[in-house]
Amino acid sequence: MLGDEIVRRINELGAISETSEHLARIFLSPEHRIAADLIMSWMKDAGMAAHLDAIGNVCGRYEGDRPGLPCLMLGSHYDTVRDAGKWDGPLGIITAIACVADLNRRGARLPFAIEIVGFADEEGVRFASTLLGSRAIAGTFDNAVLDARDANGLTMREAMVQFGLDPGGIAAAARKRSELHAYVELHIEQGPVLEQQNLPVGVVTAISGATRLAAHLSGMAGHAGTVPMALRRDALAGAAECIVAVEQFCKADGAGLVGTVGVVNALPGAANVIPGRVSFTLDIRAPDDQHRKQAVAEIVQRIVAIAKRRDLLLQIDVTHENRTVPCALWLKAQVAEAVAGEGYGVFELPSGAGHDGMAMIDIADIAMLFVRCRGGISHNPAEHVEPADADAGARVLLGFIENFRPPAAATA
Amino acid sequence: MLGDEIVRRINELGAISETSEHLARIFLSPEHRIAADLIMSWMKDAGMAAHLDAIGNVCGRYEGDRPGLPCLMLGSHYDTVRDAGKWDGPLGIITAIACVADLNRRGARLPFAIEIVGFADEEGVRFASTLLGSRAIAGTFDNAVLDARDANGLTMREAMVQFGLDPGGIAAAARKRSELHAYVELHIEQGPVLEQQNLPVGVVTAISGATRLAAHLSGMAGHAGTVPMALRRDALAGAAECIVAVEQFCKADGAGLVGTVGVVNALPGAANVIPGRVSFTLDIRAPDDQHRKQAVAEIVQRIVAIAKRRDLLLQIDVTHENRTVPCALWLKAQVAEAVAGEGYGVFELPSGAGHDGMAMIDIADIAMLFVRCRGGISHNPAEHVEPADADAGARVLLGFIENFRPPAAATA
Numbered sequence: 001m002l003g004d005e006i007v008r009r010i011n012e013l014g015a016i017s018e019t020s021e022h023l024a025r026i027f028l029s030p031e032h033r034i035a036a037d038l039i040m041s042w043m044k045d046a047g048m049a050a051h052l053d054a055i056g057n058v059c060g061r062y063e064g065d066r067p068g069l070p071c072l073m074l075g076s077h078y079d080t081v082r083d084a085g086k087w088d089g090p091l092g093i094i095t096a097i098a099c100v101a102d103l104n105r106r107g108a109r110l111p112f113a114i115e116i117v118g119f120a121d122e123e124g125v126r127f128a129s130t131l132l133g134s135r136a137i138a139g140t141f142d143n144a145v146l147d148a149r150d151a152n153g154l155t156m157r158e159a160m161v162q163f164g165l166d167p168g169g170i171a172a173a174a175r176k177r178s179e180l181h182a183y184v185e186l187h188i189e190q191g192p193v194l195e196q197q198n199l200p201v202g203v204v205t206a207i208s209g210a211t212r213l214a215a216h217l218s219g220m221a222g223h224a225g226t227v228p229m230a231l232r233r234d235a236l237a238g239a240a241e242c243i244v245a246v247e248q249f250c251k252a253d254g255a256g257l258v259g260t261v262g263v264v265n266a267l268p269g270a271a272n273v274i275p276g277r278v279s280f281t282l283d284i285r286a287p288d289d290q291h292r293k294q295a296v297a298e299i300v301q302r303i304v305a306i307a308k309r310r311d312l313l314l315q316i317d318v319t320h321e322n323r324t325v326p327c328a329l330w331l332k333a334q335v336a337e338a339v340a341g342e343g344y345g346v347f348e349l350p351s352g353a354g355h356d357g358m359a360m361i362d363i364a365d366i367a368m369l370f371v372r373c374r375g376g377i378s379h380n381p382a383e384h385v386e387p388a389d390a391d392a393g394a395r396v397l398l399g400f401i402e403n404f405r406p407p408a409a410a411t412a
Numbered sequence: 413m414l415g416d417e418i419v420r421r422i423n424e425l426g427a428i429s430e431t432s433e434h435l436a437r438i439f440l441s442p443e444h445r446i447a448a449d450l451i452m453s454w455m456k457d458a459g460m461a462a463h464l465d466a467i468g469n470v471c472g473r474y475e476g477d478r479p480g481l482p483c484l485m486l487g488s489h490y491d492t493v494r495d496a497g498k499w500d501g502p503l504g505i506i507t508a509i510a511c512v513a514d515l516n517r518r519g520a521r522l523p524f525a526i527e528i529v530g531f532a533d534e535e536g537v538r539f540a541s542t543l544l545g546s547r548a549i550a551g552t553f554d555n556a557v558l559d560a561r562d563a564n565g566l567t568m569r570e571a572m573v574q575f576g577l578d579p580g581g582i583a584a585a586a587r588k589r590s591e592l593h594a595y596v597e598l599h600i601e602q603g604p605v606l607e608q609q610n611l612p613v614g615v616v617t618a619i620s621g622a623t624r625l626a627a628h629l630s631g632m633a634g635h636a637g638t639v640p641m642a643l644r645r646d647a648l649a650g651a652a653e654c655i656v657a658v659e660q661f662c663k664a665d666g667a668g669l670v671g672t673v674g675v676v677n678a679l680p681g682a683a684n685v686i687p688g689r690v691s692f693t694l695d696i697r698a699p700d701d702q703h704r705k706q707a708v709a710e711i712v713q714r715i716v717a718i719a720k721r722r723d724l725l726l727q728i729d730v731t732h733e734n735r736t737v738p739c740a741l742w743l744k745a746q747v748a749e750a751v752a753g754e755g756y757g758v759f760e761l762p763s764g765a766g767h768d769g770m771a772m773i774d775i776a777d778i779a780m781l782f783v784r785c786r787g788g789i790s791h792n793p794a795e796h797v798e799p800a801d802a803d804a805g806a807r808v809l810l811g812f813i814e815n816f817r818p819p820a821a822a823t824a
Binding site for chain 2: 212229240259272
């Protein structure tokens with residue numbers, strides 16, 4: 001069973017943390033270095049050449065039936081959030097290494113190389129900028145981020161030098177489209193859908209695009225006892241109506257739309273004062289950009305109407321926007337074949353969370369395989385994957401690799 | 413015009429503040445002493461005997477047609493909230509003094525004494541316990557409050573001694589029911605109803621009772637992108653539905669019910685995380701206790717139903733409860749007569765805010781006369797009363813005093 005070895009390594013990597021209190025493995029920290037060395041040792045054990053690239057990604061290469069062939073790139077990230085689970089990211093790296101190790105044990109060489117990347121920073125905890133590792137590989141790394149400062153005031157440039165990396169060398173980490181057939185990532189679902197479907201794995205259709213908005217409603221603060229209901233301009237009652245409307249709108253959608261109000265602030269914030277000002281955030285995601293943009297427009301329209309009817313001033317701004325990153329149909333079909341090949345029902349779902357594929361799409365077609373995680377819980381020490389599911393994921397990924405046909409062959 | 417003198421004194425008293433930045437006149441502060449001395453000087457100018465009682469109330473007495481008669485007690489408070497308006501409280505004291513001064517100028521003596529009390533602490537800013545002055549007079553002062561500490565750690569007992577008062581003497585400030593015919597307070601409305609009615613004054617029916625509740629909803633936190641709408645247990649969406657339901661329920665009521673959610677906290681409080689836990693406050697007031705209790709029960713029932721339908725855990729607790737304090741019918745009728753006597757329409761309204769009458773009810777029948785304030789704004793430096801309205805209030809109060817018949821005569 002590949003699963004046993006995978007779980008053992010998940011635990012070994014999960015013990016590398018800035019504190020024993022909880023798991024936190026942050027970009028360019030001493031733990032980053034220790035984890036990189038461990039992953040490189042696993043890669044070498046699997047018959048791969050391994051090195052650390054200019055941004056701190058761990059890069060392993062297993063040659064194909066002749067040297068220098070374009071590669072199937074696999075990977076995931078090995079940085080974590082603070083108080084993280086140990087599966088988010090590492091499972092994709094460790095499983096890919098386990099697959100290559102299996103090929104290597106059998107002396108199998110394929111008509112393409114396999115590369116595995118452990119991305120140095122996907123979560124963006126330290127410098128508030130995500131996907132740093134995969135952006136470097138995709139050649140879209142923004143050098144302005146080198147001047148970003150961490151909580152201690154250290155710039156990323158300074159942190160790289162302390163770590164032993166050369167900030168001037170990041171461009172050299174970039175890969176060419178011609179070097180890659182595709183990028184495929186195995187990752188825990190971080191949601192409850194596979195559990196609900198009673199399936200160990202799922203085929204990702206797209207990494208959903210997201211629009212984040214900030215809404216501010218202003219009415220009239222007043223004494224909770226002295227202003228009759230009919231004379232109120234209660235900003236919180238207005239915000240509550242908006243929150244309910246967002247939920248209703250998204251629930252009525254049948255195409256993967258999700259909408260979340262995660263933050264609400266009501267001022268002045270006293271039990272006996274009618275709130276005069278309320279701000280809230282709105283996070284809207286869908287696996288299709290046009291669908292999301294249409295939904296955002298309709299939701300904003302409803303909020304505008306609610307504010308107008310209640311005589312509340314409204315300001316609403318887009319604070320963040322991510323395009324949808326679709327999984328390539330030809331590649332997704334091969335992932336689905338591998339799922340069916342292991343005897344599992346093929347279930348497709350969008351990824352509502354962001355992943356390195358969002359950067360990799362700039363130099364390669366991408367696909368993703370999700371592995372069920374308990375309760376859909378992630379970014380939490382309670383994050384858990386059953387060993388049998390880790391094994392299922394590994395068998396599917398191995399089947400996918402062994403049967404992989406590059407796009408030219410796929411379209412022939 | 414009595415109004416001019418009243419506005420002059422409002423401004424004079426309003427300048428006595430712990431800071432020139434904003435108005436703040438706090439219990440047992442140096443400004444408390446300065447204000448007390450000023451009010452006592454006004455009382456003496458109006459032909460009254462004046463003294464500071466054991467809790468720091470300013471007490472003035474204008475004898476009737478023979479010494480030692482039971483009194484009609486008038487009054488209000490002269491402490492303020494921080495960043496206060498200058499009318500909330502002082503208007504009632506200053507107007508009552510102006511009325512007595514008018515009687516005194518004319519040498520008029522009535523078949524009852526008139527007493528005016530400037531209550532030392534109604535707002536409860538310093539020791540988080542309200543109505544300290546009127547409770548002392550009503551004999552319901554809780555000596556445990558003497559051990560309450562202010563923000564600097566000073567106990568009320570210590571603050572009283574520093575001020576020059578004897579904490580052991582508070583019981584001596586208590587008055588007997590037989591000494592009072594009634595307690596009548598003139599106060600700004602602190603709400604927008606009189607302005608909407610286009611009336612300078614209004615007759616209060618009752619000081620509304622209030623129930624304050626704290627509700628806690630627990631669902632399941634989750635990633636804003638990865639949990640489909642149908643699988644969510646979003647505590648904030650649930651709270652929003654409750655907030656809308658409270659508003660709808662109170663709006664549908666035609667009998668003075670008001671309900672306010674003033675505080676809401678959603679956790680963990682990140683834009684990309686579905687809130688797992690939300691707490692909010694609920695303030696429900698009505699001019700009738702039974703009506704309020706019925707309304708609270710029905711609102712709680714609706715919240716319970718919403719939580720149940722959404723599979724959210726609910727905890728809901730009553731954190732505070734005030735009975736309704738009704739204005740005595742015989743006394744209210746005399747206030748209404750005085751309003752009509754000045755040619756104004758008689759408009760009755762409940763007081764949604766608390767007042768010293770809530771304590772005074774324990775030793776006397778009470779009534780209140782409201783004076784219009786601009787925009788209903790109070791507890792704010794923008795608090796404003798038109799001089800013509802201050803004058804109208806004074807004329808009505810004077811007419812009321814001159815025509816006052818004690819209850820025995822009223823029921824004859």
